[in-house]
Amino acid sequence: MSSRAFxxxxxxxxxxxxxxxxxxxxxxxxxxxxxxxxxxxxxFFLTGTDEHGQKVANAAAEAxxxxxxxxxxxxxxxxxxxxxxxxxxDDWIRTTEPRHERVVQAVFEQLxxxxxxxxxxxxxxxxxxxxxxxxxxxxxxxKCPTCGRGVEWLAEDDWFFRLxxxxxxxxxxxxxxxxxxxxxxxxxxxxxxxxxxxxDFSISRAAFDWGxxxxxxxxxxxxxxxxxxxxxxxxxxxxxxxxxxxxxPASVQLIGKEIARFHTIIWPAVLWALGEEAPELVFAHGWxxxxxxxxxxxxxxxxxxxxxxxxxxxxxxxxxxxxxxxxGSDFSYxxxxxxxxxxxxxGNDLGxxxxxxxxxxxxxxxGIVPAVRPPLENTSFDRLRFADLPGRVRASIxxxxxxxxxxxxxxxxxxxxxxxxxxKPWVLHKxxxxxxxxxxxxxxxxxxxxxxxxxxxxxxxxxxxxWRRLGLRDxxxxxxxxxxxxxxxxxxxxxxxxxxxxxxxxxxxx
RNA sequence: GGCUCGGUAGCUCAGUGGUAGAGCAGGGGACUCAUAAGCCCUUGGUCGUAGGUUCAAAUCCUACCCGAGUCACCA
Numbered sequence: 281m282s283s284r285a286f287x288x289x290x291x292x293x294x295x296x297x298x299x300x301x302x303x304x305x306x307x308x309x310x311x312x313x314x315x316x317x318x319x320x321x322x323x324f325f326l327t328g329t330d331e332h333g334q335k336v337a338n339a340a341a342e343a344x345x346x347x348x349x350x351x352x353x354x355x356x357x358x359x360x361x362x363x364x365x366x367x368x369x370d371d372w373i374r375t376t377e378p379r380h381e382r383v384v385q386a387v388f389e390q391l392x393x394x395x396x397x398x399x400x401x402x403x404x405x406x407x408x409x410x411x412x413x414x415x416x417x418x419x420x421x422x423k424c425p426t427c428g429r430g431v432e433w434l435a436e437d438d439w440f441f442r443l444x445x446x447x448x449x450x451x452x453x454x455x456x457x458x459x460x461x462x463x464x465x466x467x468x469x470x471x472x473x474x475x476x477x478x479x480d481f482s483i484s485r486a487a488f489d490w491g492x493x494x495x496x497x498x499x500x501x502x503x504x505x506x507x508x509x510x511x512x513x514x515x516x517x518x519x520x521x522x523x524x525x526x527x528x529p530a531s532v533q534l535i536g537k538e539i540a541r542f543h544t545i546i547w548p549a550v551l552w553a554l555g556e557e558a559p560e561l562v563f564a565h566g567w568x569x570x571x572x573x574x575x576x577x578x579x580x581x582x583x584x585x586x587x588x589x590x591x592x593x594x595x596x597x598x599x600x601x602x603x604x605x606x607x608g609s610d611f612s613y614x615x616x617x618x619x620x621x622x623x624x625x626x627g628n629d630l631g632x633x634x635x636x637x638x639x640x641x642x643x644x645x646x647g648i649v650p651a652v653r654p655p656l657e658n659t660s661f662d663r664l665r666f667a668d669l670p671g672r673v674r675a676s677i678x679x680x681x682x683x684x685x686x687x688x689x690x691x692x693x694x695x696x697x698x699x700x701x702x703x704k705p706w707v708l709h710k711x712x713x714x715x716x717x718x719x720x721x722x723x724x725x726x727x728x729x730x731x732x733x734x735x736x737x738x739x740x741x742x743x744x745x746x747w748r749r750l751g752l753r754d755x756x757x758x759x760x761x762x763x764x765x766x767x768x769x770x771x772x773x774x775x776x777x778x779x780x781x782x783x784x785x786x787x788x789x790x
Numbered sequence: 791g792g793c794u795c796g797g798u799a800g801c802u803c804a805g806u807g808g809u810a811g812a813g814c815a816g817g818g819g820a821c822u823c824a825u826a827a828g829c830c831c832u833u834g835g836u837c838g839u840a841g842g843u844u845c846a847a848a849u850c851c852u853a854c855c856c857g858a859g860u861c862a863c864c865a
Contacts, residue, residue: 468794632824
């Protein structure tokens with residue numbers, strides 16, 4: 281990673297409905313990246329909502345309210361959900377905010393002046409429901425191939441973006457930066473599209489008015505063109521150069537794979553048209569599936585994310601989402617799998633390690649972290665083996681290999697559990713080998729302190745609880761290079777006994 | 791149909807030329823500080839199929855089978 285500030289974005293979420301677990305997924309991933317990046321420097325984490333377009337207008341009309349009132353109501357669901365998941369976003373952009381609309385119009389005007397936006401006529405079949413133009417050859421029996429509804433012939437004067445002009449540069453960019461779109465399969469798909477050739481496309485709509493007005497009149501700006509610009513409007517493009525230069529180009533832009541075209545072809549072209557750089561990395565993750573089916577609201581198989589948080593806890597869900605599958609590919613989501621991860625990894629391995637260690641500390645030393653004489657010797661715990669652990673964990677996370685990162689952390693969990701069994705503190709106590717017991721208990725507690733710090737980006741709430749029980753007062757999210765030095769746990773710290781960190785949940789058998 | 795990716799232990803996956811791996815699940819054992827958790831040992835795979843290249847292939851090439859994705863505007 282460069283020394284420049286870290287900037288991570290999620291898609292802004294289209295609020296024609298309420299959020300499901302898939303939306304939480306993308307946002308949790310971004311949150312883990314941001315929290316990790318903050319342990320080594322400046323970071324900015326942007327998320328938000330996409331509030332324009334005909335579908336939002338329609339949803340509002342059905343609810344019998346004005347579009348803006350609809351958005352104001354819906355956005356609260358999203359903010360509530362992300363609060364439940366402890367999402368530490370630095371800014372929440374709404375595309376209906378004046379600060380955003382001003383930028384969209386400024387972009388439009390600049391591109392109109394430079395000639396990359398021009399006036400043309402769009403003619404073709406149009407599906408109102410999907411806000412989509414269709415070629416005659418694509419229609420299914422005269423109906424919209426996507427939603428099956430009727431289409432109408434539309435001919436309207438629109439503004440077009442000169443995408444074709446950037447075809448060659450995009451090809452070059454893809455060839456020169458084979459890692460800029462991940463995973464590989466999405467990169468290949470996009471490269472294939474580029475090789476087929478790009479056409480200019482319409483970026484305005486005349487048929488409805490819920491959108492950013494085209495400067496000077498002539499309809500509203502196409503919702504996608506509007507939406508993409510959130511990534512730069514929020515960090516000050518055209519009005520706050522210092523902030524913009526600090527964070528752009530984005531370090532990581534997370535997306536779902538269904539919107540890869542917009543983010544890896546149209547988006548860089550628009551940026552280049554503005555004289556800006558493309559993002560460093562666009563990462564398209566896979567779907568969550570149930571029984572091999574994509575989870576989505578339209579399929580009716582999306583579980584209520586609020587209920588899932590109530591059942592398992594936000595941290596267990598966060599852990600599951602990152603640990604279960606390699607990031608990028610689809611993965612199957614089920615309560616059974618979550619319960620298994622929760623009970624096995626979190627309850628048995630981590631939670632029980634924490635619990636048994638503090639229980640012994642209380643039984644043998646009144647819960648007070650021993651002072652070790654001489655410091656940090658006479659222990660069998662091989663801490664040198666973990667000297668490079670923080671670096672490995674951070675590198676894996678920032679490379680979006682979350683599963684690798686968690687597996688690395690679990691090496692420490694396993695090593696601590698093994699050490700207890702090998703050194704048998706209950707024997708040391710019975711035989712009055714006080715120095716050995718002190719040294720062992722100290723190392724175990726110090727290991728727990730490391731775990732709390734390393735896991736804080738993934739499980740912020742439970743990590744804070746570990747921190748509190750360990751009697752620690754300073755920041756859990758301090759710079760890892762300074763905080764993760766063995767021996768950082770102050771002797772004589774009074775710890776707090778308590779209930780299980782991850783109480784077992786019963787597996788559903790149905 | 792074209793293109794892309796994948797098919798490795800019951801499950802989720804790692805492994806891209808040199809004697810098949812991890813976690814979970816299953817089986818056995820020793821212990822007791824602990825959420826009947828943890829620790830140790832262990833069963834289990836002709837690496838989708840058929841050919842080919844090579845001293846040597848899960849790993850490279852070809853064909854085929856199966857699954858997923860994508861093919862111009864689906865947050």
